[in-house]
Amino acid sequence: MALNFILNGERRSVDMRATMTVLEWLRGEARLTGTKEGCAEGDCGACTILIARPSQSGPTQWQTANACLLTMGQIDGCALLTIEGLARNGKLASAQEALLEADATQCGFCTPGVVLTMTALQQQGARPDTEAIHTALAGNLCRCTGYRAIVDACRDLPAAQPELPAELPAATDEHHAGAETFFAPTTLSDLLALRAHHPDAVLLGGGTDLGLGLSKGERWRKTIATGGVAALRAVDERADTIVIGGAATFTDALPALTRRIPAFAALLGRIGSVQIRNLGTFAGNLVTASPVADTPACLIALDARMRLVSVNGRRSVPADEFVTGYRKTVLAADEIVEAIEVPVPAATAHVAAYKLSKRFDQDIATVVAAFHLDEAGRLRAAFGGIGSRAARAPALERAWETGKISALPTAAIAALIAQDFPTLADDQGAELTRRRTRGSWLYRRQAAAGLVRRFILETEGTSQPLTLEAL
Ligand SMILES: Cc1cc2nc3c(=O)[nH]c(=O)nc-3n(C[C@H](O)[C@H](O)[C@H](O)COP(=O)(O)OP(=O)(O)OC[C@H]3O[C@@H](n4cnc5c(N)ncnc54)[C@H](O)[C@@H]3O)c2cc1C
Numbered sequence: 392m393a394l395n396f397i398l399n400g401e402r403r404s405v406d407m408r409a410t411m412t413v414l415e416w417l418r419g420e421a422r423l424t425g426t427k428e429g430c431a432e433g434d435c436g437a438c439t440i441l442i443a444r445p446s447q448s449g450p451t452q453w454q455t456a457n458a459c460l461l462t463m464g465q466i467d468g469c470a471l472l473t474i475e476g477l478a479r480n481g482k483l484a485s486a487q488e489a490l491l492e493a494d495a496t497q498c499g500f501c502t503p504g505v506v507l508t509m510t511a512l513q514q515q516g517a518r519p520d521t522e523a524i525h526t527a528l529a530g531n532l533c534r535c536t537g538y539r540a541i542v543d544a545c546r547d548l549p550a551a552q553p554e555l556p557a558e559l560p561a562a563t564d565e566h567h568a569g570a571e572t573f574f575a576p577t578t579l580s581d582l583l584a585l586r587a588h589h590p591d592a593v594l595l596g597g598g599t600d601l602g603l604g605l606s607k608g609e610r611w612r613k614t615i616a617t618g619g620v621a622a623l624r625a626v627d628e629r630a631d632t633i634v635i636g637g638a639a640t641f642t643d644a645l646p647a648l649t650r651r652i653p654a655f656a657a658l659l660g661r662i663g664s665v666q667i668r669n670l671g672t673f674a675g676n677l678v679t680a681s682p683v684a685d686t687p688a689c690l691i692a693l694d695a696r697m698r699l700v701s702v703n704g705r706r707s708v709p710a711d712e713f714v715t716g717y718r719k720t721v722l723a724a725d726e727i728v729e730a731i732e733v734p735v736p737a738a739t740a741h742v743a744a745y746k747l748s749k750r751f752d753q754d755i756a757t758v759v760a761a762f763h764l765d766e767a768g769r770l771r772a773a774f775g776g777i778g779s780r781a782a783r784a785p786a787l788e789r790a791w792e793t794g795k796i797s798a799l800p801t802a803a804i805a806a807l808i809a810q811d812f813p814t815l816a817d818d819q820g821a822e823l824t825r826r827r828t829r830g831s832w833l834y835r836r837q838a839a840a841g842l843v844r845r846f847i848l849e850t851e852g853t854s855q856p857l858t859l860e861a862l
Pocket residue numbers: 432433434593594595596597598599600601602617637638661662663664667670671672673674675676677678679683684685686722726727728729753754755756
């Protein structure tokens with residue numbers, strides 16, 4: 392069956408490879424070349440488009456997405472807006488007018504992506520503040536104009552929302568093209584049955600990790616997408632727990648986390664860019680089992696649990712035990728992550744999550760540190776980036792129990808961390824140490840000790856948490 396979607400207000404029905412990237416299709420097949428290819432890795436934002444998907448959490452809105460990572464199968468049943476669809480009846484859209492007025496374009500390569508990011512920003516209201524502008528633009532690189540003019544263009548933006556289609560087309564649950572099959576189940580039972588029958592298929596969440604292979608020519612014979620299962624997109628805010636569905640994106644989870652665990656939400660706001668957060672899922676972040684992923688250390692410190700499900704039943708695994716080593720998890724071939732259950736800390740607890748990276752936005756962490764000091768004074772501390780996987784720091788936690796940790800010099804705290812993370816012994820560790828990609832192990836250990844010191848100062852009330860404005 393064909394893939395059905397609405398492109399710039401027009402209904403389209405196309406029969407082609409569902410794992411082709413939207414960027415490749417737009418430029419190569421639809422001949423809409425306003426959407427540019429810069430990096431093909433989700434970094435530059437030149438390929439930014441707007442997508443409206445069926446949503447469980449409120450009215451459908453336009454969201455930015457990187458067309459270089461998104462597959463055609465993922466836009467089935469959705470609406471897209473590219474730069475070609477923005478001006479109407481020969482009249483530029485207000486975001487385009489604003490860029491023009493502010494002289495905010497030079498070579499123009501980034502401009503279509505910037506315009507669509509500004510268009511998404513306009514949905515939040517008129518005259519966005521500096522923080523909202525910086526957050527929105529973090530995923531759009533401009534090599535020649537410089538950002539001052541672009542930021543100026545954003546300041547006076549009126550509120551606006553491009554028209555949403557009255558109805559989205561129905562999605563197809565199975566699509567074949569040549570030797571490729573793309574399954575897009577809409578119920579959990581169908582998803583589990585497919586997983587059991589096709590353990591060799593690629594299980595596709597948002598595609599912000601997997602899509603990197605596709606944009607470099609990788610081919611998948613069988614794909615099962617999780618995004619069509621409405622129950623998995625849900626974020627359930629309960630009295631003492633937030634339950635994040637196995638296909639919920641970072642953007643889906645952000646409102647509940649901002650309300651209930653703001654320190655965690657602040658860290659989430661630094662994952663990639665808005666474009667990446669609109670596509671990337673929590674489950675994908677855990678399953679990739681990268682030692683420098685942002686969420687695992689926080690989930691471990693908060694004592695979160697992973698609910699895993701297959702046709703054979705459910706089991707619940709502590710986040711601390713889910714990842715077993717570099718790129719390894721306990722997930723069986725027929726299992727998926729159904730949900731992540733995050734306990735909400737008591738109001739008197741102190742929670743902190745710190746990400747140390749070379750750039751503030753759109754960068755992978757060198758070290759992630761997460762702390763949960765409960766109302767009884769017990770500490771759960773976890774770190775990412777210093778070992779082969781994110782893990783707790785038992786020696787540090789024991790030292791905290793003595794009540795004397797604040798008297799320790801930072802070098803002694805670094806020695807405790809060295810006990811907890813004695814070496815970067817695996818392949819990835821060796822590579823990181825050799826190339827010093829983002830800092831040697833020694834640096835990471837010292838930096839982690841510095842973050843412990845910061846947490847001590849913040850809990851003692853002698854230091855205010857850093858804010859964006861303070862940087
Ligand atoms: C430009 C860019 C910037 C990034 N910045 C950051 C960053 O700052 N911090 C960070 O931590 N990460 C970052 N990432 C990595 C990525 O965005 C995250 O790891 C994201 O959470 C992956 O989720 P996804 O849904 O896109 O995963 P996918 O690419 O769809 O899948 C990743 C893995 O998870 C599996 N999977 C997905 N859903 C499930 C499920 N429900 N059950 C079982 N398995 C599942 C897939 O099979 C696959 O093995 C970045 C990526 C890019 C391209």
